[in-house]
Amino acid sequence: MPASPIRKLTPYADKAKKDGKKVFHLNIGQPDIETPEIMLDAIKNIDFKVWAYTPSEGIASYREKLAEYYNDLGYNITPENIIITNGGSEGFTIAIQACLDPGDEIIVPEPFYANYNGFACMSDAVIIPVLSNIDDGFALPPISEFEKLITPKTKAFFICNPNNPTGYLYSREELEAIKELCLKYDLYLFADEAYRDFCYDGNKFVSPMHLEGIHEHVIVIDTLSKRYSACGARLGFLITKNQKVLSTAIKFAQTRLSAGMVAQIAGQAAIDTPKSYFDKVINEYSERRKILVEALNKMDGVYCPNPGGAFYVVARFPIDDAEVFCQWILEKFEHNNQTVMMAPASGFYSTPGAGKNEIRLAYVINKNDLKTAVICLEKALQEYPGRVTMKETVSIEL
Amino acid sequence: MPASPIRKLTPYADKAKKDGKKVFHLNIGQPDIETPEIMLDAIKNIDFKVWAYTPSEGIASYREKLAEYYNDLGYNITPENIIITNGGSEGFTIAIQACLDPGDEIIVPEPFYANYNGFACMSDAVIIPVLSNIDDGFALPPISEFEKLITPKTKAFFICNPNNPTGYLYSREELEAIKELCLKYDLYLFADEAYRDFCYDGNKFVSPMHLEGIHEHVIVIDTLSKRYSACGARLGFLITKNQKVLSTAIKFAQTRLSAGMVAQIAGQAAIDTPKSYFDKVINEYSERRKILVEALNKMDGVYCPNPGGAFYVVARFPIDDAEVFCQWILEKFEHNNQTVMMAPASGFYSTPGAGKNEIRLAYVINKNDLKTAVICLEKALQEYPGRVTMKETVSIEL
Numbered sequence: 001m002p003a004s005p006i007r008k009l010t011p012y013a014d015k016a017k018k019d020g021k022k023v024f025h026l027n028i029g030q031p032d033i034e035t036p037e038i039m040l041d042a043i044k045n046i047d048f049k050v051w052a053y054t055p056s057e058g059i060a061s062y063r064e065k066l067a068e069y070y071n072d073l074g075y076n077i078t079p080e081n082i083i084i085t086n087g088g089s090e091g092f093t094i095a096i097q098a099c100l101d102p103g104d105e106i107i108v109p110e111p112f113y114a115n116y117n118g119f120a121c122m123s124d125a126v127i128i129p130v131l132s133n134i135d136d137g138f139a140l141p142p143i144s145e146f147e148k149l150i151t152p153k154t155k156a157f158f159i160c161n162p163n164n165p166t167g168y169l170y171s172r173e174e175l176e177a178i179k180e181l182c183l184k185y186d187l188y189l190f191a192d193e194a195y196r197d198f199c200y201d202g203n204k205f206v207s208p209m210h211l212e213g214i215h216e217h218v219i220v221i222d223t224l225s226k227r228y229s230a231c232g233a234r235l236g237f238l239i240t241k242n243q244k245v246l247s248t249a250i251k252f253a254q255t256r257l258s259a260g261m262v263a264q265i266a267g268q269a270a271i272d273t274p275k276s277y278f279d280k281v282i283n284e285y286s287e288r289r290k291i292l293v294e295a296l297n298k299m300d301g302v303y304c305p306n307p308g309g310a311f312y313v314v315a316r317f318p319i320d321d322a323e324v325f326c327q328w329i330l331e332k333f334e335h336n337n338q339t340v341m342m343a344p345a346s347g348f349y350s351t352p353g354a355g356k357n358e359i360r361l362a363y364v365i366n367k368n369d370l371k372t373a374v375i376c377l378e379k380a381l382q383e384y385p386g387r388v389t390m391k392e393t394v395s396i397e398l
Numbered sequence: 399m400p401a402s403p404i405r406k407l408t409p410y411a412d413k414a415k416k417d418g419k420k421v422f423h424l425n426i427g428q429p430d431i432e433t434p435e436i437m438l439d440a441i442k443n444i445d446f447k448v449w450a451y452t453p454s455e456g457i458a459s460y461r462e463k464l465a466e467y468y469n470d471l472g473y474n475i476t477p478e479n480i481i482i483t484n485g486g487s488e489g490f491t492i493a494i495q496a497c498l499d500p501g502d503e504i505i506v507p508e509p510f511y512a513n514y515n516g517f518a519c520m521s522d523a524v525i526i527p528v529l530s531n532i533d534d535g536f537a538l539p540p541i542s543e544f545e546k547l548i549t550p551k552t553k554a555f556f557i558c559n560p561n562n563p564t565g566y567l568y569s570r571e572e573l574e575a576i577k578e579l580c581l582k583y584d585l586y587l588f589a590d591e592a593y594r595d596f597c598y599d600g601n602k603f604v605s606p607m608h609l610e611g612i613h614e615h616v617i618v619i620d621t622l623s624k625r626y627s628a629c630g631a632r633l634g635f636l637i638t639k640n641q642k643v644l645s646t647a648i649k650f651a652q653t654r655l656s657a658g659m660v661a662q663i664a665g666q667a668a669i670d671t672p673k674s675y676f677d678k679v680i681n682e683y684s685e686r687r688k689i690l691v692e693a694l695n696k697m698d699g700v701y702c703p704n705p706g707g708a709f710y711v712v713a714r715f716p717i718d719d720a721e722v723f724c725q726w727i728l729e730k731f732e733h734n735n736q737t738v739m740m741a742p743a744s745g746f747y748s749t750p751g752a753g754k755n756e757i758r759l760a761y762v763i764n765k766n767d768l769k770t771a772v773i774c775l776e777k778a779l780q781e782y783p784g785r786v787t788m789k790e791t792v793s794i795e796l
Contacts, residue, residue: 118653232659255516261630
């Protein structure tokens with residue numbers, strides 16, 4: 001597996017900090033939002049004497065409560081449809097191992113969450129990307145684009161909704177189109193719903209679990225990480241109504257024995273997180289998105305679609321190479337002794353050269369810092385030696 | 399992956415309990431020993447507000463403390479040689495993914511921990527067993543037995559020391575023999591040291607990390623699970639001095655983001671567990687082993703080697719089929735309304751028919767219960783319709 005362009009920047013960020021610069025982190029999906037108190041209290045109040053294995057599929061009472069939670073979202077599942085995993089990451093690896101053989105292909109709209117490459121690589125599955133376009137706001141490309149990539153090796157379709165890295169929120173119509181494709185070619189539909197709770201402007205989240213007639217195909221991967229700002233819990237879920245997939249997945253789950261006990265205790269408590277917590281969080285993210293998207297689009301030569309969900313944007317910049325720019329801004333630039341760390345979008349594309357002048361920015365820092373960070377960014381764009389005109393930008397894209 | 403013979407018994411154990419029988423669990427490696435207070439207190443005293451990702455390789459301060467811990471054992475490593483994993487299980491999957499390609503072969507003395515099959519299966523690696531014999535107390539078979547199995551596909555050698563399921567503790571001489579083989583054929587040596595702390599009769603544990611000239615080949619997999627009776631922490635370690643393996647392993651670790659934060663906080667605290675805790679635990683296990691091994695060898699037709707470590711024994715019984723017997727004792731037998739759940743050893747062999755009249759028993763229940771459980775077992779052997787004479791037993795073995 002190649003090192004990601006984000007990780008390549010880490011030494012430069014470390015050096016900048018060592019040199020006394022303040023670095024604003026817009027590069028990763030680690031929210032600054034506080035974990036709900038009810039969850040932290042559950043950790044502090046543990047009362048067991050033996051920190052024991054839990055059942056491989058997860059603690060029974062937690063799975064029951066989770067089923068109720070998902071049924072409130074309209075998923076219509078039973079506790080038996082849920083396997084509790086060590087993070088959404090493990091949910092993915094188990095799902096791929098349960099559904100795919102080595103050499104099988106997974107079609108994914110790109111840009112996509114870079115670790116999908118790693119999950120696929122672990123099972124010797126192959127990611128086949130379909131390019132979505134910033135000028136369309138990263139909407140689902142025409143289904144004909146997917147259809148022409150289908151081979152006898154194609155086994156699954158991946159979507160992340162709302163999307164990481166683009167923030168794009170898929171519409172019911174788009175999901176229906178994907179559904180038809182999955183039914184026509186008998187494909188699994190893996191749905192990464194890590195950002196389900198983060199939808200803005202009154203947009204309603206739709207899951208493949210809400211669609212009729214596709215239940216045997218759908219595997220939802222979920223996680224506590226973003227919902228409760230509990231990335232360090234390493235707790236996720238594999239949800240499917242497909243009994244054959246479940247019975248194979250549980251064997252892989254048994255091999256690694258169980259998910260963490262304390263994380264499950266905290267996760268079970270978290271289900272009772274008051275609605276006020278989420279209202280506050282969504283409002284906060286929504287305001288940050290507004291600040292970031294407006295500021296970016298005001299910058300000369302920058303274009304940023306206004307995404308419907310998650311806490312990321314992918315923007316196009318008037319620069320020669322985002323990897324070079326993101327290193328330069330850490331290494332050579334400062335404004336009031338401050339700078340910004342961002343994720344070159346190339347790491348989210350597998351088509352060579354795609355996203356070369358695009359950057360993912362995560363709005364996971366407070367509003368004041370975010371405002372300062374975008375001022376830094378604007379100044380940097382003015383000073384950057386590799387700045388190009390918009391015309392050049394478009395030619396780079398082609 | 400086939401379902402294990404142990405898991406097949408679960409419905410019968412559940413039924414027995416439902417029928418009001420007391421079931422003594424000698425079937426699994428979940429100790430009844432209390433987790434050290436220092437560890438539980440660390441959980442209760444967490445003081446973070448955001449349950450965040452930790453570095454993919456583990457929290458820096460914990461890796462430093464772990465390096466000191468291993469250096470006290472004579473491993474001579476640095477913090478950079480340690481990757482903290484979600485359980486020893488994840489340590490194995492990462493190690494196999496980092497070192498082996500699909501189709502590569504791993505040689506393992508059998509009987510072996512059944513989940514090795516699962517870890518290998520996840521990476522399409524192939525387990526090649528070498529039969530060790532109960533009449534030799536499950537000592538390492540002659541190196542010539544291993545050597546004749548080596549092919550161009552052979553990439554690694556697995557040992558679990560002290561061994562699960564047999565409790566066998568490998569001698570320095572045996573490890574030196576394995577070392578020579580690994581050097582001669584350029585093989586990795588994966589060493590599962592989950593039970594390192596549980597050695598009896600003054601026997602000294604020897605790790606491949608203690609041997610000269612083989613460091614580039616050795617990957618130690620360790621876990622908190624048994625040492626601190628913290629199976630539910632899901633925290634383990636991959637330790638190697640091989641830089642190439644480390645740099646590949648870290649990429650797999652990055653794909654799953656990080657290990658659990660609370661588990662690492664508790665693990666770091668656990669390093670200061672007082673010696674008195676271990677003295678008490680080792681003494682307890684040692685007494686249980688004596689009770690179990692003596693009682694088994696007193697039973698007519700039963701043979702149980704006295705193992706040097708871990709908290710398991712594998713014994714041979716005068717029965718037709720251990721899988722049938724272990725089901726029968728749950729389903730059809732009771733003594734004072736009590737019965738015993740055990741693990742048929744067949745699940746730990748991959749050679750068909752091997753271990754058919756052997757059973758693994760874990761001494762993870764208190765001494766009084768253990769004494770009652772062995773009385774149950776003795777009565778059951780007297781009543782069991784599939785009982786065979788010792789002569790028949792030997793012929794079954796052949």
